Amino acid sequence: MRRLGSARGGAGRVPGRRLLAALLGAALATATPAAAHTRSLSYSAWELEPDGARVQVRVSQLDLSRLGLAFAEPAAGVDPIGLYLQAHLHLSAAGEACTAQAPHALEAPEGWAVRSWRFRCPAPGPYAVESEVLLDAAPGHLHFARLRTGEGRIVDRVLSESEPRWEWPQPGPDAARSSRAKTSLAGYLALGIEHILTGWDHLAFVAALLLLAGTFGEVVALVSAFTVAHSLTLALATLGLVHPEAAAVEALIGFSIALVAAENAWILGSRGRAIPVAVAAGLAALALLPGGSVPRVGLAGLAVFSLCHFGLLRRAREPARLRVAVAFAFGLVHGFGFAGVLAELELPTARLALALFGFNAGVELGQLAVVACLWPLLRALARGAGARAHALVAEAASAAICGLGLFWFLTRLR
Secondary structure, eight states, X not given: OHHHHHTHXXXXXXXXXXXXXXXXXXXXXXXXXXXXXXXXXEEEEEEEETTEEEEEEEEEHHHHHTTTOTTOOOBTTBOHHHHHHHHHEEEEETTEEOEEOOOEEEOOOTTEEEEEEEEEOSSOOOXXXXXXXXXXXXXXXXXXXXXXXXXXXXXXXXXXXXXOEEEOOOSSHHHHHHHHHHHSHHHHHHHHHHHHHTXXXXXXXXXXXXXXXXXXXXXHHHHHHHHHHHHHHXXXXXXXXXXXXXXXXXXXXXXXHHHHHHHHHHHHTTOOSHHHHHHHHHHHHHHHSSOOSSOHHHHHHHHHHHHHHHHHHHHOSOHHHHHHHHHHHHHHHHHHHHHHHHHHHTOOHHHHHHHHHHHHHHHHHHHHHHHHHHHHHHHHHHHHHOHHHHHHHHHHHHHHHHHHHHHHHHHHHO
């Protein structure tokens, strides 16, 4: 940390300020609100019938906006959303495709679209469902499929681009147990890994933390604090003990990214009042606007928090310790964001503990893999190119990450 601080004078005179501004603008221009780690999800519930199956599909209007179908209503006998879902969700029985009947719209929660239809199959099972829903617009999309068997058992599977097909279990207790074993720990472990590796806002936050980590001990402290915090809130929210507002959580995740990246630039720069005052003034201005997912008192609290944090950093002999505290504080927010995935699954109570453990373990494995790749590269750059080049790269990367964080914060706030 101090090595980077001592290099800021040389880096500050390099004509890189215009480059940093360009990177910030590029980040704002190319970012998309759907890059969040809890956004691209859809769900289907299946029930077997004597001659086929009935399905109910739920997809978010935000995801439908990628396809130009957001809030599209059936008209003149044509249902654009229903037709799209039918064309991308297939059922087969005994190796032959089942025929889909006309879809109909059901009452949906705010921000969602729900369609239901029946499949007629030429022969009874074995059945297989295949999902291509939203993979053309969002390759990282996850589809949660749940089946209620004729015996009343419930089994589920996470479908993705890498594993889009699910062969339903044959009737009988042995097959049901086999399916549950296959989709329990291993399935949720894979879900956690895939979730973190496609969660660009979470990865941006981790990258911002690592940019100024000068020693392996600092990396361990930062990652540990962040892990403990988001594991705690993930458990609390998934178990239903805490019910945060999802929109506010998503906005705060964006703010956490922007603040840590701005903190990097402040530490590398002159450590003056410009950045703290700009952050507080911007939050105060947002608090004056009507509406928003984060209430005015919350925005005012963020402004006070930001000023106090920068003030403590200015007086701290070891800024790394304060950054660990911030990693823990914002880790609590990110954990609520992770919880949205498991909460939407509406798992039975008996399966929650295993799902929670597997999902969280997958998140941690994916996170550690990213850290293991990124931090050695940063250390190699510092050793090979020197502190001045390292500081310039850290400043440029922080500017780009700050732009992304601001974009996510502002687009999720309104």
